[in-house]
Every structure is written in C-alpha cells, then in structure tokens.
Amino acid sequence: MNEDDLTKDELLSRFLQMEERINELEEKLDQKDERIEELETRLRKYENPHTPPSKRRSGTGESPTEQNDEDDDVRTDGGTPGRKDGHDPEWRSPPDPDEETEVTCDCCPECGDHFDESVGVSPRLVEEIPDPQPPEVTQYNRHRYQCDSCGTETVATHPDCPDEGQFGVNVIAQSALSRYDHRLPYRKIADRFEQLHRLELSGASAWHATERAARAGRCEYEQIRREIQDADVVHIDETGIKRDGEQAWIWTFRTAQHTLYAVRESRGSDVPAEVLGEDFAGTVICDGWTAYPAFSSNLQRCWAHLLREAEDVASDHEEAEPVYRYLTQMFVGLQSWLETDPGPRERAQMHRSCQNGLKSLVERSVTAESVATLLGKIEGGLDHWLTFIGEPAVSPTNNAAENALREPVVLRKIIGTLRNDRGMFVHETVLSLLATWRQQGRNPYEELRRVVSSNEMISRAHAVPAVETSG
Known part of the structure; x- marks a missing residue:
C-alpha cells in the first residue's frame, strides 16, 4: 500500500508505533551505555598507567571479569611460556648415586x-625421597x-x-615455611603433618608454631632493618592489605641484599620515617606517592611509571604523542650512554642538559586536561627524575620494590x-x-631451624632462675 493512500488515523497510528519503537531502542542504548561504563571501570583496574605490562589483559579476547584472579602467572601479553628461541637450554647436573643396583635378565622374553x-x-x-617418617617422641625428664x-x-x-610447647624445631620451621613459602592455610598445614608424618596437630597449633618462628626470628628482622637504615639506596613501595577487615598497608624496603616488610595502618610519610629513621641519608627509589617527598628530598622517581602513563595518555590524545616520544628517547638514550661508564663531570653536564630538556617539555601549551596533568606530574618531579644520572648505584625504575610485593599480593588473595x-x-x-x-642465596628451611634453635639458647642464657627466700 502506498503511504499516500493511508488515512490520517492510520498515519497517526504508525507514527505512534515508530515513536514507541524509538523509545525502546533508546532505553536499550542507555542500558548498553551503562554496561560499557561499568566494564570500562573494571578494565581500568587492569589497564591503567600504573599497571605493569606483564599484568595487562591484552590480546586474549577475554574480559578481566572472565579471568580467574588465581591465574596471575598466565601470560597475557601474547607470549608463550618457556625459554625464548635462541637461548641455550639448561640441564640438571646428574647426582652421584648413593647405591648401585644390578638389573639382570636370565632369558630372552x-x-x-x-x-x-x-x-x-x-x-x-x-632420584627418590624416603618414605615419610613418623615423628620421634622424646620425653625429657628435666x-x-x-x-x-x-x-x-x-x-x-x-x-x-624447647622451653615452651610440645613441638620441636623442625615442626616449627616446617609450619612457618608451609605457610609463607608454600602458601598453605593452617588447616592444610595440619593435614600435611598428619598425611606425611602421622603427627596430629590442629590448625591453631600450626599457627602457634609459626608465631614461635616469627618471635625467634624477630632479632634477625631488626638486624635487617638496621642494615637497610645504613644503605645508600633503598627501593620502597606499598600496597593495601586488610587488618581485621579494615584497610592497612604492607610496605617493602629493599636493597641489594636485604628485604624488609612492615605492616602498618598508615600510608603516610611516618612509616618510612619510623622504619628508616628520620635522619636517613640514602637515596629512595619510589613511585609518585606523596609520602616519599614528604619523607626525603633525595629521591629517584620511577621512569617505568612515567613512561607507562605517558604512553597511556598518548594513546588517547595526539598532542601527547611528542611528549611520550621525547621521554622514551631520553630514557633509552641515557641507558645507552650510561653503559659507557662516564665520569662525574660528564654526568653532571648530562644531568643539566636533561634537566633543561624536561623543563622545556613541561612548558609547552596543551589543551587536553589529561595531557596537562601528565606535564604537571613531570614538572612536580623535576628534581627527582634524573638522580640516577649522577649516582651510578641508583636505578631509574622501582622494579625491585614492585617485584618484592608480588609474594605478599599473592598471599593477600589467599x-x-x-x-x-x-x-x-x-x-x-x-x-x-x-x-x-x-x-643472599641461603636455604630458608635451614635458616629457620637455625634461628629457632638459637632463640632457645638465648632464652635460656637470659632466663632468671626463681629464688626462694628462706624463712
């Protein structure tokens, strides 16, 4: 039927139907927009300037909500597990046999x-391990x-x-190692002792054994703190953790030979001041969190964070592309130049030149707010981006501290x-x-046994015997 032949009422009816259909489509479109916004919000947890490339969800065709949080070790960057092509294989060194068994045959099968x-x-x-051994139970008639x-x-x-409890050094060391190295819940630790050694203990007993290991090792913990306080360079980072359901923070302080963790309810500058001391004279390598400049003026800001953020902004704004390109060229050029082992005078000259380059960079005029924010961050850290040029022991990235936080993050999920x-x-x-x-290349199990045994000896040496007063 030709639309010219429709009556006025028929045209009105068709118009109302189309209007109703348009309203339905607009409602569906609004719902889709809300869903897209929700998914983009979730995606920003994984895809943002502060997310390391190894953690970004890319090239998988799978949304973050569809991925299992337990699969953090799965490659998501399009690569494959295992050694890259061209690398020489590694072989285990064959062990010396403890015994030899002659295997013979009498006739043709x-x-x-x-x-x-x-x-x-x-x-x-x-290679085989012995059958699990039952516990040795000794009664000490003291x-x-x-x-x-x-x-x-x-x-x-x-x-x-031991001076307390009924479990010996090996049980204490294995409980602590099972919890913090093998990531087992205390109930599973108790099951493991039952299955392997027929040793009956509860989850609470496994917790108390682990607590004893911590108390025994606290003196060594404080020694690690003193070593870090005297270090010339310390990497620092922090991440969230819950304490009784409330927000707290686990901090890491890492040097070439020592790593210290501190769980605190604060994320402020008071924590590094407490751990390192307010008169700490070394260089702090860190990200852009405000607590660090509030604690020390001798900083090295992380270039990995800066380059990721610049790349992220450049992907959305064309006027940020020259900023990202300039930063990348500067960083790569400095890495190559430092490999030539320049002297102090050359380092000072390069520092001034790069400092002037960054100042010129932040003075450019931009229109996008996110680009202006990026330039503001660069300007705010002008005194701290190039510390590594003048100090050979300082790294331009905070990868060491971020790597140190990986184990606590996995445990946090468990x-x-x-x-x-x-x-x-x-x-x-x-x-x-x-x-x-x-x-330091030391065996954690042997070291746990050592600190627990040493603590028992120290406790006895400092014990004050009871004195009875004669009547």
Missing part, C-alpha cells in the same frame, strides 16, 4: 633362550635442683628440648585479612626473613 652374559649396561639414575646455700631452684635444660596485631607481627617478620635469605 621372545623365544626363551638362555642368556650367557651381558653385552652392555644401560644406566639410569633415579630434673629440678635447689641450692642449699641460697635457695635458688634450677631446672636442668637440654639443647633439643588469606584475605590479617586478624590482629599478632598476625601483622608474624606476617611482616617471616616474609622479611624468607625474602632476605633468598636474596
């Missing part, structure tokens, strides 16, 4: 003909003595008998929250000890 003698040997090394002269009462001690001050104490102590020992 095909025809049954008897063999006269062997014509060769095909050796195969097989004799008590009383001095006839002064009335002092003494209880005899034995190096293998444990959820720390319950109280005792949990904070154990968490920061054991994490610090394990990380430092690994940096």
Whole structure:
C-alpha cells in the first residue's frame, strides 16, 4: 500500500508505533551505555598507567571479569611460556648415586633362550625421597635442683628440648615455611603433618608454631632493618592489605641484599620515617606517592611509571604523542650512554642538559586536561627524575620494590585479612626473613631451624632462675 493512500488515523497510528519503537531502542542504548561504563571501570583496574605490562589483559579476547584472579602467572601479553628461541637450554647436573643396583635378565622374553652374559649396561639414575617418617617422641625428664646455700631452684635444660610447647624445631620451621613459602592455610598445614608424618596437630597449633618462628626470628628482622637504615639506596613501595577487615598497608624496603616488610595502618610519610629513621641519608627509589617527598628530598622517581602513563595518555590524545616520544628517547638514550661508564663531570653536564630538556617539555601549551596533568606530574618531579644520572648505584625504575610485593599480593588473595596485631607481627617478620635469605642465596628451611634453635639458647642464657627466700 502506498503511504499516500493511508488515512490520517492510520498515519497517526504508525507514527505512534515508530515513536514507541524509538523509545525502546533508546532505553536499550542507555542500558548498553551503562554496561560499557561499568566494564570500562573494571578494565581500568587492569589497564591503567600504573599497571605493569606483564599484568595487562591484552590480546586474549577475554574480559578481566572472565579471568580467574588465581591465574596471575598466565601470560597475557601474547607470549608463550618457556625459554625464548635462541637461548641455550639448561640441564640438571646428574647426582652421584648413593647405591648401585644390578638389573639382570636370565632369558630372552621372545623365544626363551638362555642368556650367557651381558653385552652392555644401560644406566639410569633415579632420584627418590624416603618414605615419610613418623615423628620421634622424646620425653625429657628435666630434673629440678635447689641450692642449699641460697635457695635458688634450677631446672636442668637440654639443647633439643624447647622451653615452651610440645613441638620441636623442625615442626616449627616446617609450619612457618608451609605457610609463607608454600602458601598453605593452617588447616592444610595440619593435614600435611598428619598425611606425611602421622603427627596430629590442629590448625591453631600450626599457627602457634609459626608465631614461635616469627618471635625467634624477630632479632634477625631488626638486624635487617638496621642494615637497610645504613644503605645508600633503598627501593620502597606499598600496597593495601586488610587488618581485621579494615584497610592497612604492607610496605617493602629493599636493597641489594636485604628485604624488609612492615605492616602498618598508615600510608603516610611516618612509616618510612619510623622504619628508616628520620635522619636517613640514602637515596629512595619510589613511585609518585606523596609520602616519599614528604619523607626525603633525595629521591629517584620511577621512569617505568612515567613512561607507562605517558604512553597511556598518548594513546588517547595526539598532542601527547611528542611528549611520550621525547621521554622514551631520553630514557633509552641515557641507558645507552650510561653503559659507557662516564665520569662525574660528564654526568653532571648530562644531568643539566636533561634537566633543561624536561623543563622545556613541561612548558609547552596543551589543551587536553589529561595531557596537562601528565606535564604537571613531570614538572612536580623535576628534581627527582634524573638522580640516577649522577649516582651510578641508583636505578631509574622501582622494579625491585614492585617485584618484592608480588609474594605478599599473592598471599593477600589467599588469606584475605590479617586478624590482629599478632598476625601483622608474624606476617611482616617471616616474609622479611624468607625474602632476605633468598636474596643472599641461603636455604630458608635451614635458616629457620637455625634461628629457632638459637632463640632457645638465648632464652635460656637470659632466663632468671626463681629464688626462694628462706624463712
């Protein structure tokens, strides 16, 4: 039917139907816009200037909400696991056998003909662990003595008998290692002792054993703090953690040989001042968080953060592209130039030249707000972007501290929250000890046994015997 032949009422009816359809489509479009905004908000958690490239969700065709948080080790950058092409393979060194077993055969399995003698040997090394051993239960009959002269009462001690609790050094060390190295819940730690050693203990007992390991290692924790306080360069970073459901922060302080964690309810400059001391004279390598310039003026701001943010802004605003290009060229050029091992005078000249270059960069006129914000951040850190030029021991990035936070972040996903001050104490102590020992190439299990054993000896040496006053 030709529209010219429609009556006025029919045209009105068709118009109302089209208007209703338009309203339906507009409503659906609004819903889609809301959904897109929601997904973009979630995506910014993974795709933002402060997200390291290794953590970005790219090239997978899968949204962050569809990915399992447990799969943080899965490659998301389009690469494949394993050694890259062109790298030489690594082989395990064959161990020396503890015993040799001769494996012989008397006759042919095909025809049954008897063999006269062997014509060769095909050796195969097989490594096996012993069957799980049951616990050794020892009763220490600790004799008590009383001095006839002064009335002092003494209880005899034995190096293998702990002053408290019924579990020995190995159980304490394995409990702490299972929790903080193998990331097991305390209930699973108890199950493991039952399955492997037929040792019955509860999850609470595994917690108390881990707490004893932390108390035993606290002196070494404080020694790590003193070493870091005397360091010339310290990487610092922080990330959130829950304490009894409330917001807290776990800080990391890392040098070439030591790593210290500190769980605090503050994210302010008071934390580095407490851990490092207000008179700390070294260089702090950090990101752009305001707590760091409030603590020290001797900083090196992280170029990895800066370049990621510049790249992110440049992807949305064309006028930011020359900014990102200039920063990238400066950073790459400085890395190559520093490999020539320049002298102090050359370093000072390069520092002045690059400082002037950054000043010229931030003075350019831009219209986009996000580009102006980027230039403002560069300007705010002008005194701290180029510290690494004059100080050879200073790194231009804070990757060391970010790497140190990976283990606490994984544990955060597993444990959820720390319950109280005792949990904070154990968490920061054991994490610090394990990380430092690994940096120094030491065996964490052997070191845990050492600190627990040493603590028992120190406790006995400082124990004050009870004194009875004669009537």
